[in-house]
Amino acid sequence: MRRRAAIAVLAGLTIAAQASDQETDALRLADAMPEDVVRASDWRTFAELGLGAARQRRDGSVRHDRRLSLDVRFDHALSGDWRVVFADRLDISDPAQAGSDQAINTVKETYLGWRPAPDALLDFGRINARYGVAMGYNPTDFFRAGALRSIVSIDPASMKENRQGSVMLRSQWLWTGGSLTGLVSPDLERRPHRDGFNLNLGATNPRDRLLLALSQKIGGFNPQILIFREAAAPTRFGLNLTGLLNDATVAHVEWSGGRGPGQLEQALGQSAYGSHGWRNRIATGLTYTTSNKLSLTAEWHYNGSALNDAQWTALRRGPPLPYLGYRLWARDAQELPTQQALFLRAMWQDALIPHLDLTLMHNRDLVDASRRTWLEARYHAERWEYALQWQRNSGSTLSSYGVMPDSRSWQALVRYYFN
Amino acid sequence: MKKLLVFLVAFFAAWSAHAASPQELLVASDAVRNPDHAFGLTNTLVEYRQGKQTESSTLAVYSKADPQGGQFRSLVRYVAPARDAGKLILFNGKDMWFYDPASQASIRLSPQQRLLGQASNGDVVTVNFARDYRAETAVEEETQDGERKPRRCYKLNIVASTPDATYHRIEMWIDVSNSRPVKARFYTKSGKLLKTAYYRRYQKVFGAERPTETVIIDGLEPDWVTVMRYSDWVKREVPETWLQRDYLPRFRPE
Numbered sequence: 001m002r003r004r005a006a007i008a009v010l011a012g013l014t015i016a017a018q019a020s021d022q023e024t025d026a027l028r029l030a031d032a033m034p035e036d037v038v039r040a041s042d043w044r045t046f047a048e049l050g051l052g053a054a055r056q057r058r059d060g061s062v063r064h065d066r067r068l069s070l071d072v073r074f075d076h077a078l079s080g081d082w083r084v085v086f087a088d089r090l091d092i093s094d095p096a097q098a099g100s101d102q103a104i105n106t107v108k109e110t111y112l113g114w115r116p117a118p119d120a121l122l123d124f125g126r127i128n129a130r131y132g133v134a135m136g137y138n139p140t141d142f143f144r145a146g147a148l149r150s151i152v153s154i155d156p157a158s159m160k161e162n163r164q165g166s167v168m169l170r171s172q173w174l175w176t177g178g179s180l181t182g183l184v185s186p187d188l189e190r191r192p193h194r195d196g197f198n199l200n201l202g203a204t205n206p207r208d209r210l211l212l213a214l215s216q217k218i219g220g221f222n223p224q225i226l227i228f229r230e231a232a233a234p235t236r237f238g239l240n241l242t243g244l245l246n247d248a249t250v251a252h253v254e255w256s257g258g259r260g261p262g263q264l265e266q267a268l269g270q271s272a273y274g275s276h277g278w279r280n281r282i283a284t285g286l287t288y289t290t291s292n293k294l295s296l297t298a299e300w301h302y303n304g305s306a307l308n309d310a311q312w313t314a315l316r317r318g319p320p321l322p323y324l325g326y327r328l329w330a331r332d333a334q335e336l337p338t339q340q341a342l343f344l345r346a347m348w349q350d351a352l353i354p355h356l357d358l359t360l361m362h363n364r365d366l367v368d369a370s371r372r373t374w375l376e377a378r379y380h381a382e383r384w385e386y387a388l389q390w391q392r393n394s395g396s397t398l399s400s401y402g403v404m405p406d407s408r409s410w411q412a413l414v415r416y417y418f419n
Numbered sequence: 420m421k422k423l424l425v426f427l428v429a430f431f432a433a434w435s436a437h438a439a440s441p442q443e444l445l446v447a448s449d450a451v452r453n454p455d456h457a458f459g460l461t462n463t464l465v466e467y468r469q470g471k472q473t474e475s476s477t478l479a480v481y482s483k484a485d486p487q488g489g490q491f492r493s494l495v496r497y498v499a500p501a502r503d504a505g506k507l508i509l510f511n512g513k514d515m516w517f518y519d520p521a522s523q524a525s526i527r528l529s530p531q532q533r534l535l536g537q538a539s540n541g542d543v544v545t546v547n548f549a550r551d552y553r554a555e556t557a558v559e560e561e562t563q564d565g566e567r568k569p570r571r572c573y574k575l576n577i578v579a580s581t582p583d584a585t586y587h588r589i590e591m592w593i594d595v596s597n598s599r600p601v602k603a604r605f606y607t608k609s610g611k612l613l614k615t616a617y618y619r620r621y622q623k624v625f626g627a628e629r630p631t632e633t634v635i636i637d638g639l640e641p642d643w644v645t646v647m648r649y650s651d652w653v654k655r656e657v658p659e660t661w662l663q664r665d666y667l668p669r670f671r672p673e
Contacts, residue, residue, distance in 0.1 A: 033465050037651065038477040130522070133525075242527040354474070385502065
């Protein structure tokens with residue numbers, strides 16, 4: 001008994017000594033840490049090279065893609081309370097993206113900001129005004145129609161980043177725990193341009209629009225209420241709400257609703273016909289994070305303005321032109337083509353080894369059961385990033401994902417940050 | 420006479436220190452780490468694994484204590500690495516938001532979501548331990564400090580007292596002579612050691628000696644080390660209106 005106790009004490013002392021040695025080593029390491037302090041830069045610039053291949057659904061052939069992109073963001077505080085922001089992206093693709101030039105320049109943002117009072121802000125210029133708390137579908141992102149110009153990845157984060165803002169005047173008034181924002185975006189041009197270097201105001205400013213967004217923190221919730229009005233269309237309303245269910249889970253609800261024609265009538269230019277009833281759009285879900293940095297998101301998407309099972313089947317079986325017109329309209333508007341969808345996403349930071357992030361994303365159309373799966377492995381080291389992406393679209397003929405020209409594709413990316 | 424005076428001063432200093440409750444010692448050590456006004460600083464984090472640097476980040480941190488509860492709220496802006504520059508994190512208790520200026524996306528975070536490797540959210544921002552924890556006991560003992568020198572300390576046994584507390588239990592060593600925090604060990608509910616933190620490189624900041632570096636050693640992998648070095652301390656106003664989600668897209672450091 002005494003011997004056992006002595007061994008236990010000795011083992012305890014040995015472990016304590018080892019711990020102490022390791023802590024001493026750690027402190028020595030900290031002694032050698034450089035004294036340099038990095039200063040903030042107004043610039044963020046990177047170049048990205050992409051090589052990919054896609055198997056064509058039509059004939060099984062393989063298309064090879066190459067792309068070079070240059071992305072610049074400049075955010076500078078001028079003297080006093082003025083600020084200037086510029087964000088631009090140039091994508092040179094070979095072959096060219098469908099229906100576009102080989103070189104597409106996207107002016108994402110260019111605006112001048114002024115703070116007339118500590119709690120009041122005014123911005124004027126091309127602004128990427130983005131709203132919504134959901135990940136895969138944003139019913140309250142009222143300025144998303146026509147915003148996408150060059151799609152280099154179907155990752156929602158990439159689509160939110162690589163888009164053009166609308167020209168507008170934005171004002172915001174802030175108070176403790178809340179704010180009121182007002183946006184006025186004028187009609188500047190009616191038709192989008194195909195020229196890759198055109199400012200493309202016809203895509204982002206085709207009609208007069210107004211938006212009011214009111215936020216107020218209430219307990220553990222952060223509700224945001226939106227009112228959106230565009231020329232020749234009824235008022236639409238929106239709500240964004242998030243809540244913490246426990247230390248690992250965030251729940252979110254995003255809703256928009258209003259009277260108006262269905263998407264098919266809008267796509268075919270028949271808005272005067274059909275029912276103008278109340279239509280809801282919803283994206284709701286949960287994000288759960290494990291202690292080892294794995295985040296799991298599940299979302300349900302509903303679009304009451306889109307086609308139900310019977311309408312969708314009828315459109316797919318009908319003549320090709322209305323189908324094509326509807327699909328192109330839904331793509332430009334970033335809307336669901338059918339009424340219900342499921343979105344799943346798993347992201348594991350520092351997976352298996354440090355600096356390696358793995359992402360799995362799955363979209364499923366709950367009306368026609370077509371699906372899309374996307375996988376990405378991304379490794380970052382200092383100024384470099386390396387990524388490998390794989391995507392698969394499957395489903396029956398003319399279904400949401402079954403109609404995609406690529407049945408399977410992969411893409412390798414190398415990115416370098418200049419500053 | 421002089422000897423008697425020195426003895427009396429030493430006696431009363433020791434007596435008054437002994438008279439302080441464990442919780443008062445914790446409050447005093449919080450006051451050493453944290454200024455009593457709003458401020459900004461630069462936090463340079465360097466992560467080492469097996470003796471080699473594997474990651475480095477630079478953060479601009481703006482902190483202000485809540486006039487109600489006294490806990491700090493912070494706005495953290497990435498300065499480096501380049502791929503993260505400009506991203507923001509708002510820490511307001513459990514109300515945490517991440518904002519990326521490139522995608523204009525504000526994402527609500529759960530407390531479990533860690534964005535900076537080994538360093539937890541509570542490590543990165545200013546925390547008043549006495550607000551969320553209760554120090555139960557204080558025992559005097561000698562320990563090795565961050566400069567690898569022996570130091571006479573009170574070892575406090577601290578337990579979580581509010582739902583906002585990140586850790587279940589903490590052991591903290593506080594210098595008996597000046598209430599400076601020397602080191603702390605953080606434990607899970609099951610008693611597992613999560614990490615050890617050394618508070619060191621004491622320098623004069625805002626009129627008092629404060630630690631300007633924290634060395635964090637992982638509990639399971641002791642060769643996984645994160646050094647957080649604080650610089651560019653500046654007393655500055657942090658308006659209440661900054662500390663909300665809707666301000667993040669408009670934030671521009673002066």
